[in-house]
Every structure is written in structure tokens, then in C-alpha cells.
Amino acid sequence: MPDLAISYEDVVDAQERLDGVAHRTPTLTSMTADAIVGGQVFFKCENMQRMGAFKFRGAYNALALFTPEQKAAGAVAFSSGNHAQATALSARLLGMRAVLVMPNDAPGSKVAATRGYGGEVVLYDRYTENREEIGRRLADEQGLTLVPPYDHPHVMAGQGTAAVELFEDVGLLDLLLVPLGGGGLLSGCAVAAHALSPDCRVIGVEPEAGNDGQRSFRSGEIVHIETLKTIADGAQTLHLGNYTFPVIQQMVGDIVTVSDAELVEAMSFFASRMKLIVEPTGSLAAAAVLQKKIDTEGKRIGVLLSGGNVDLARFADLVKAAS
Amino acid sequence: MPDLAISYEDVVDAQERLDGVAHRTPTLTSMTADAIVGGQVFFKCENMQRMGAFKFRGAYNALALFTPEQKAAGAVAFSSGNHAQATALSARLLGMRAVLVMPNDAPGSKVAATRGYGGEVVLYDRYTENREEIGRRLADEQGLTLVPPYDHPHVMAGQGTAAVELFEDVGLLDLLLVPLGGGGLLSGCAVAAHALSPDCRVIGVEPEAGNDGQRSFRSGEIVHIETLKTIADGAQTLHLGNYTFPVIQQMVGDIVTVSDAELVEAMSFFASRMKLIVEPTGSLAAAAVLQKKIDTEGKRIGVLLSGGNVDLARFADLVKAAS
Numbered sequence: 001m002p003d004l005a006i007s008y009e010d011v012v013d014a015q016e017r018l019d020g021v022a023h024r025t026p027t028l029t030s031m032t033a034d035a036i037v038g039g040q041v042f043f044k045c046e047n048m049q050r051m052g053a054f055k056f057r058g059a060y061n062a063l064a065l066f067t068p069e070q071k072a073a074g075a076v077a078f079s080s081g082n083h084a085q086a087t088a089l090s091a092r093l094l095g096m097r098a099v100l101v102m103p104n105d106a107p108g109s110k111v112a113a114t115r116g117y118g119g120e121v122v123l124y125d126r127y128t129e130n131r132e133e134i135g136r137r138l139a140d141e142q143g144l145t146l147v148p149p150y151d152h153p154h155v156m157a158g159q160g161t162a163a164v165e166l167f168e169d170v171g172l173l174d175l176l177l178v179p180l181g182g183g184g185l186l187s188g189c190a191v192a193a194h195a196l197s198p199d200c201r202v203i204g205v206e207p208e209a210g211n212d213g214q215r216s217f218r219s220g221e222i223v224h225i226e227t228l229k230t231i232a233d234g235a236q237t238l239h240l241g242n243y244t245f246p247v248i249q250q251m252v253g254d255i256v257t258v259s260d261a262e263l264v265e266a267m268s269f270f271a272s273r274m275k276l277i278v279e280p281t282g283s284l285a286a287a288a289v290l291q292k293k294i295d296t297e298g299k300r301i302g303v304l305l306s307g308g309n310v311d312l313a314r315f316a317d318l319v320k321a322a323s
Numbered sequence: 324m325p326d327l328a329i330s331y332e333d334v335v336d337a338q339e340r341l342d343g344v345a346h347r348t349p350t351l352t353s354m355t356a357d358a359i360v361g362g363q364v365f366f367k368c369e370n371m372q373r374m375g376a377f378k379f380r381g382a383y384n385a386l387a388l389f390t391p392e393q394k395a396a397g398a399v400a401f402s403s404g405n406h407a408q409a410t411a412l413s414a415r416l417l418g419m420r421a422v423l424v425m426p427n428d429a430p431g432s433k434v435a436a437t438r439g440y441g442g443e444v445v446l447y448d449r450y451t452e453n454r455e456e457i458g459r460r461l462a463d464e465q466g467l468t469l470v471p472p473y474d475h476p477h478v479m480a481g482q483g484t485a486a487v488e489l490f491e492d493v494g495l496l497d498l499l500l501v502p503l504g505g506g507g508l509l510s511g512c513a514v515a516a517h518a519l520s521p522d523c524r525v526i527g528v529e530p531e532a533g534n535d536g537q538r539s540f541r542s543g544e545i546v547h548i549e550t551l552k553t554i555a556d557g558a559q560t561l562h563l564g565n566y567t568f569p570v571i572q573q574m575v576g577d578i579v580t581v582s583d584a585e586l587v588e589a590m591s592f593f594a595s596r597m598k599l600i601v602e603p604t605g606s607l608a609a610a611a612v613l614q615k616k617i618d619t620e621g622k623r624i625g626v627l628l629s630g631g632n633v634d635l636a637r638f639a640d641l642v643k644a645a646s
Contacts, residue, residue: 026349028371047598048351109595268635272432275370275631277598308598312591316639 004250005153005243008195011160011188014061018161021093022057025049025162027169032273037289037296042173044166047278047308051085051113053234054162054185054306055149059086061158062147063094071096076144078102078131080233081110082307083149088119099144101135107233109311126236127227150184151241160188166302167196174299177285179306180204180213180255181235183244189304190251200302201253203294205284207232207260214255216240217248231260231318234281234307256294258287266290267315268322270305279310280318327573328476328566331518334483334511337384341484344416345380348372348485350492355596360612360619365496367489370601370631374436376557377485377508377629378402378409378472384481385470386413394419399467401425401454403556404433405630406472411442422467424458430556432634449559450550473507474564483511489625490519497622500608502629503527503536503578504558506567512627513574523625524576526617528607530555530583537578539563540571554583554641557604557630579617581610589613590638591645593628602633603641 025045033041046054063075074097077087084100091098100119102111103126115121124134139146148155162185163176176193178186186204193200206213210228216239224239240248248255258266263280266287270276278286285303289296310318348368356364369377386398397420400410407423414421423442425434426449438444447457462469471478485508486499499516501509509527516523529536533551539562547562563571571578581589586603589610593599601609608626612619633641 026351028349031373045598050354052598271600271635271638275368275375275600277594277600312594312639312642315594316635316643319635320639 004247006157006188006191006247008191010153010157011164011192014057014157015161015164017061017064018057018158021060023049024165027166028274030274033290037292037301039296039299039301041289041301041303042166042170043286043303043305044162045276045305046162047276047282047305051089051117052307052309053082053086053282054159055082055086056089057161058155058158058184059083059147060090060093062152062154063087063090063096065154066145070145073143073145074098075147076101076135076138077147077149078135079149080236081106082234082309084114084119085110085117087147088114088117092118099138101131101138103131107309107311107314110309113309150182151243153243155184156188156244156247158188159185160192162304163189163192164196167192170302172197172300173200173302175294175296176200176202176302177288178202178204178304179235179281179284180206181281182237183213183240183248185304185306186252187244187247190247194251202251203253204248204255205288206255206257207235207284208257210236211257212239214257216245217252217255220249231263231280232284234279235284256288258284258291258293262287262291264318264322268319271319277308277310277315278305279307282307327570329480329511329514329570331514333476333480334487334515337380337480338484338487340384340387341380341481344383346372347488350489351597353597356613360615360624362619362622362624364612364624364626365489365493366609366626366628367485368599368628369485370599370605370628374408374412374440375630375632376405376409376605377482378405379412380484381478381481381507382406382409382470383413383416385475385477386410386417386419388477389468393468396466396468397421398470399424399458399461400470400472401458402472403559404429405557405632407437407442408433408440408632410470411437411440415441422461424454424461426454430632430634430637433632436632473505474566476566479507479511479567481511482508483515485627486512486515487519490515493625495520495623496523496625498617498619499523499525499625500611501525501527501627502558502604502607503529504604505560506536506563506571508627508629509575510567510570513570517574525574526576527571527578528611529578529580530558530607531580533559534580535562537580539568540575540578543572554586554603555607557602558607579611581607581614581616585610585614587641587645591642594642600631600633600638601628602630605630
């Protein structure tokens with residue numbers, strides 16, 4: 001069995017680093033959700049995290065671990081949105097420069113928020129250009145340190161702190177469902193679950209249109225896919241990471257998928273029943289539970305709501321169409 | 324000084340009655356809100372209460388105190404929406420019948436939800452008919468007990484439990500801002516504040532278009548106004564109550580008003596920054612704070628978000644227009 005990129009101790013260290021900097025987000029419940037799934041559901045509300053998503057945890061942890069030289073030069077990140085905002089905000093809090101490579105079709109609210117945090121935004125075409133190449137070129141040219149959106153031990157450890165808080169709040173769980181893009185959140189949370197609730201089955205949830213994670217998990221090799229279209233813009237990753245995949249292989253129980261229509265239904269549930277705004281990607285895990293993609297009967301179920309950054313006009317159009 | 328309709332002990336009794344029945348709603352904070360007001364703001368999220376508003380507290384407390392004969396016959400309530408849902412749900416939980424008199428222009432979601440809780444809905448025209456007369460006639464004809472939406476000691480005591488929880492969560496406050504319609508929530512919360520944080524200045528906030536509360540408070544007599552149009556449909560009350568007014572006179576520091584545009588701005592703030600859906604009426608107190616209608620500098624401020632029941636399509640239109 002290969003050594004994994006992070007241990008539970010790395011997650012605990014990240015938690016200390018984030019103490020007083022990240023929000024300790026609330027864990028909310030809903031009698032209606034419990035009735036639908038026939039179990040007890042605990043929603044960890046990372047849509048209420050600083051800058052609106054869990055990504056702040058990983059980015060801040062990574063930037064805080066820069067050497068003085070790296071801090072002096074600054075950070076560069078490529079991201080469909082939330083990781084860009086997270087890196088920009090973390091850099092500002094740590095007094096650093098940040099350059100963000102973002103797709104030109106990213107939600108306007110995410111681009112604007114990234115600039116609002118003082119980030120320098122470089123736009124690219126998701127369908128013709130390679131963001132990793134652009135990011136690496138900027139890193140080489142300007143001496144910036146690249147902060148990958150998910151495939152980095154410090155990022156993974158930071159994301160895992162969300163699950164630590166959840167277990168601290170609600171105790172042992174039978175199931176923990178986590179949105180899956182590149183696997184940063186899923187791997188970090190799986191490491192936390194393994195330590196704090198060893199019998200908890202951890203399940204990743206990704207968009208039906210981009211089930212590379214599920215295929216990788218089942219085949220035992222990282223599957224690369226073509227650019228995909230889904231409303232879950234934060235999970236449009238093309239493959240799992242070299243650091244995240246082994247953790248997922250070893251500590252995750254299964255990976256399931258949900259459709260865009262199921263995401264919209266979950267978003268409408270949160271809006272009408274829990275008065276929460278959750279972005280499409282943030283609703284992945286919840287959609288799997290509400291649609292009973294897994295057996296939830298009589299179980300205690302943790303659900304990561306990973307973010308809430310959605311243009312209000314777009315949110316309105318989605319939930320209106322579903323209502 | 325006249326005897327007031329309720330004492331703090333009544334609120335404590337209500338809290339015991341509601342224990343395990345009402346949600347203990349979360350108190351949330353926002354760094355952005357703190358920065359705007361120059362103080363520390365604590366939002367008590369009654370938009371996350373059962374049926375989506377604080378009204379459940381008062382209605383359940385009132386119905387739970389019915390005599391066996393009253394319980395056997397059932398309850399009747401007149402309401403622009405949330406009190407109807409609250410009465411319907413409380414009646415169902417207590418195994419009683421409930422008839423709800425609702426305006427025919429009430430939000431469709433509120434009428435549907437009331438029926439969903441098993442309530443029997445009777446619609447009337449807000450501009451030509453008197454809901455109190457209709458309610459009293461139904462009570463006479465069918466032996467139902469009328470549960471007024473605000474002007475009843477048991478209702479007032481139930482609403483005050485929201486403030487008790489807030490003080491339990493955050494300790495002493497300098498200011499507590501509460502939405503004001505007929506004064507049920509404001510009077511109950513004022514009694515709680517008086518006991519738990521005696522130096523806390525309690526402020527009621529009502530729609531600019533219907534400032535009967537402010538005029539009553541300043542003139543010392545209950546002022547009746549004409550039917551008003553405001554997006555704050557839960558605060559379209561025409562006068563304070565005979566029970567609520569003396570409490571407000573004695574225990575409330577001031578009453579301020581906000582415009583519909585300011586309500587929409589507050590709703591957009593909650594949606595974009597805190598990922599919360601708050602209905603127009605529910606945003607009254609928050610709008611007053613965010614618009615700095617009172618001096619908030621350096622203060623610890625409690626803000627009651629009283630409800631979140633707004634048609635999603637309507638919510639979408641309001642925040643889209645403002646974004």
C-alpha cells in the first residue's frame with residue numbers, strides 16, 4: 001500500500017492554522033430531509049465559509065505554509081472560480097500577491113469577487129487552452145508559486161478540516177457524502193472520517209456528465225475525460241489528482257453521480273425548505289442523498305454543502321424553472 | 324403603570340413547552356455585516372424555524388394551552404400567511420382541526436404550505452373585507468377558538484422565546500432589533516431582553532408605508548391606519564394590539580422604519596453574502612441595521628430575521644432587479 005499524501009495529523013495541523021481565520025460553519029438539519037431519506041441528515045454548511053466555499057480552507061493552509069521567499073514573490077492559481085477567490089482572499093490576509101487564471105465562462109460573480117479580494121485575474125478559454133500550462137508559464141516567468149486547486153497535500157489537509165468540525169459537532173456517522181471534482185475535499189474529508197469515525201462509509205458525488213472519478217475508482221487508474229458541460233462548474237475537472245486518487249482508492253467507499261436536473265431539485269429544496277442558497281456544485285452530495293442514490297434508511301448521514309457562490313440571477317433562473 | 328399582559332416567567336414557560344418541538348434556530352454572523360455597521364451583529368435565523376418563521380413559537384404555545392374542550396373543537400386564525408401556517412402545523416402536531424382565514428393576495432407558497440399542513444383555508448379580500456369579523460363569525464358558528472396573530476398573551480410569550488435563545492447564545496447585547504407588524508414578536512422579545520440583558524435597547528422596525536407603530540409609540544395611543552401596500556406582507560397590520568402596545572410603550576426604546584427598496588437591498592445582502600433566503604418582512608430589522616438607521620458603532624447588536632417564506636419566483640425577481 002503506497003504512502004498517502006496526507007495523514008490525519010496534517011489535517012489537525014491545518015485546523016490549528018485555520019483557527020480564528022476560517023469560519024467554523026454551522027451544521028444544520030431539516031425534518032423534511034430526514035423524512036425523505038428515512039435517516040438523520042447533518043448538512044455541513046461550507047456555503048457559509050469565508051468567500052462562500054470550503055476552498056478557503058485549503059488555499060489558506062497552503063499559502064500559510066509558503067517559505068518567506070515564496071511569500072515575497074506571491075501565488076498563482078488556476079480555477080473555475082472558488083479556488084481563485086480562496087487564493088486571492090488568503091493572499092490578501094497573508095499580505096501576498098496572487099495571480100488567478102480563470103476560464104472566461106466562469107460565473108461573473110466569481111470573477112468579480114476574486115478581483116474584489118485584490119486578485120489579479122487572467123482569463124482563458126476553457127475549450128481551447130490548457131489552464132495548467134498557463135499557470136505554469138506565469139509561475140516560471142514571475143517566480144510565483146503555483147497553488148493547485150486540489151492536487152496538493154497542503155490543500156487536501158486544509159479541506160479535511162471541514163469534516164473534522166462536522167464530526168466534532170455531531171459525533172459518529174454511518175455515511176459521509178462529499179462533492180467530488182478533483183478530489184481535494186473528498187480526500188481530506190476521508191482522512192478525517194477514517195480517524196474520527198472509522199466505521200463511517202465515505203462517498204464521493206460527481207456530475208453524471210463527468211464521471212471520471214467513478215470510472216477511475218472502479219478501474220483502479222486515473223481516467224482522463226474531455227471537457228464536459230454541467231451546471232456544477234466547480235466539478236468540471238478532467239481527472240483526479242496524483243495525490244488525491246490514492247487516498248480516495250484507499251479510504252472512500254464508493255463514488256456515485258447525479259444529473260444536472262437532480263442538482264437543481266436539490267438547490268430548490270435548500271431554497272424553499274432550509275432557506276439556504278447552495279451553488280450547483282455545492283449540492284452534489286445533497287442531491288445524491290435526497291435522490292436516494294445510496295441506502296440511507298435508519299442511518300446518520302453527513303452531507304458536505306461545499307459552496308454557495310452562484311450568480312443570483314442564474315440561481316433565480318434555475319430555481320424558477322424548477323418551481 | 325398598568326400590569327403587562329406577559330411576564331418573563333410566561334416566556335420561560337413557553338420555552339419549556341416548545342422544547343423539542345420548535346427548532347432552536349442558529350445565530351449567524353457575517354464579517355461583512357460587522358464591517359458595514361462598525362459593530363458586532365448577531366442574526367437570529369428564525370427563517371430556519373419550523374414552517375419558516377418565528378410564528379410557530381407563538382401559535383404552538385397558544386394551542387398547547389387550549390382546554391380539552393377547545394382542543395376537541397379546533398382553532399381558527401386569520402393571517403397574511405405565516406401565522407396561518409404556524410397555526411395549521413401546530414394544530415396538526417397537537418391533533419387538532421384548524422381553519423385559516425387568509426387574504427386572497429397572500430403569497431401562493433404560504434397558502435399552499437398552510438394547506439399542506441392540513442389546514443382548512445378560507446380566502447378573503449384584504450381591501451374590502453374584515454378578516455377579524457370573518458374569523459369571529461367562524462369561531463361562533465363552529466365553536467372554534469380564535470388564535471389572534473399577535474394580540475394574545477400566549478402568542479406573545481411564545482414569540483419571546485426566540486430572543487431568549489439569542490441571549491443564551493451570545494450573552495449581553497447593546498441593541499436588539501425586531502421586525503414589527505402587530506407587535507407580538509417585538510413585545511415578547513422586549514420582555515426577554517428586559518430580563519436577560521437589562522441595558523439592551525430594543526428597537527422595533529416597520530415598513531415606511533405603514534408606520535402606525537412608530538406613530539402610536541410617539542403619540543402614546545394606538546394609531547389605526549388604512550390598508551397599506553408594501554412588499555413586507557407580514558407587517559401589513561393596521562394597528563398594534565391592546566396587549567402588545569403597553570409592553571412596547573414600557574420596554575421598547577424606539578421604532579424606526581425602512582423602505583421597500585431597503586428591504587430588497589437587505590434581502591440581496593443575505594442572498595449574496597450569507598447564502599440565506601429571508602422574506603421581505605423578515606429583513607425589516609436587518610435593513611435598519613445595514614442602512615444605519617440607528618447608531619451601531621462599536622455595539623453588540625442582535626437582529627431578528629423573522630422568516631424566510633417567500634415564493635422563490637418572487638424572491639428571484641426581487642433580488643435580480645436589485646443585482
